Amino acid sequence: xxxxxxxxxxxxxxxxxxxxxxxxxxxxxxxxxxxxxxxxxxxxxxxxxxxxxxxxxxxxxxxxxxxxxxxxxxxxxxxxxxxxxxxxxxxxxxxxxxxxxxxxxxxxxx
Amino acid sequence: xxxxxxxxxxxxxxxxxxxxxxxxxxxxxxxxxxxxxxxxxxxxxxxxxxxxxxxxxxxxxxxxxxxxxxxxxxxxxxxxxxxxxxxxxxxxxxxxxxxxxxxxxxxxxxxxxxx
Numbered sequence: 526x527x528x529x530x531x532x533x534x535x536x537x538x539x540x541x542x543x544x545x546x547x548x549x550x551x552x553x554x555x556x557x558x559x560x561x562x563x564x565x566x567x568x569x570x571x572x573x574x575x576x577x578x579x580x581x582x583x584x585x586x587x588x589x590x591x592x593x594x595x596x597x598x599x600x601x602x603x604x605x606x607x608x609x610x611x612x613x614x615x616x617x618x619x620x621x622x623x624x625x626x627x628x629x630x631x632x633x634x635x
Numbered sequence: 636x637x638x639x640x641x642x643x644x645x646x647x648x649x650x651x652x653x654x655x656x657x658x659x660x661x662x663x664x665x666x667x668x669x670x671x672x673x674x675x676x677x678x679x680x681x682x683x684x685x686x687x688x689x690x691x692x693x694x695x696x697x698x699x700x701x702x703x704x705x706x707x708x709x710x711x712x713x714x715x716x717x718x719x720x721x722x723x724x725x726x727x728x729x730x731x732x733x734x735x736x737x738x739x740x741x742x743x744x745x746x747x748x749x750x
Contacts (some may be wrong), residue, residue: 559738568725568741613678615739621731622691623668624741626678
């Protein structure tokens with residue numbers, strides 16, 4: 526079983542819609558959770574992090590964490606074509622080891 | 636504050652050669668991690684250095700090695716290059732807060748092509 530699993534997609538949503546990206550992790554001791562956005566040919570860019578159960582909002586982005594279900598999600602409201610990218614989920618364990626999912630490719634259709 | 640920097644940005648090498656990549660972390664960050672990214676495999680963790688010591692290691696052959704200097708700058712070396720080593724090599728730095736609660740920031744990467 527992989528440490529972090531994501532649906533690889535591709536996920537397509539129309540402009541203005543809500544994009545929902547999901548991630549599960551296996552280490553119950555994981556303390557922090559991250560979403561990175563990666564444009565083609567570029568390095569991953571940190572867009573959200575969350576440590577506590579519940580929701581964390583930052584602009585059009587909302588991260589949701591459910592530690593009991595070992596589930597993290599990212600919602601992108603009012604999706605824009607510029608949001609088209611691959612989104613990587615990552616977790617950090619108490620040993621400071623980061624694990625990344627394989628990423629979900631998102632396309633926002635104008 | 637300046638971000639993570641990596642040099643060189645692009646590199647072309649021949650099979651059998653060796654290569655050294657460099658990474659300068661964000662000022663104050665003590666942990667440096669290295670990743671290999673290929674289209675088929677995604678982000679693969681190579682190793683992490685903290686206070687000049689390798690703290691974590693991924694599942695890569697011994698041809699891949701690294702080190703960290705007292706100023707937290709890090710280098711990784713790949714010896715006897717193979718065609719399959721062609722990839723984007725990413726360096727990421729973090730504060731390395733106790734308990735694994737800090738964020739990791741990536742550099743722009745070094746694109747290595749082995750011919």
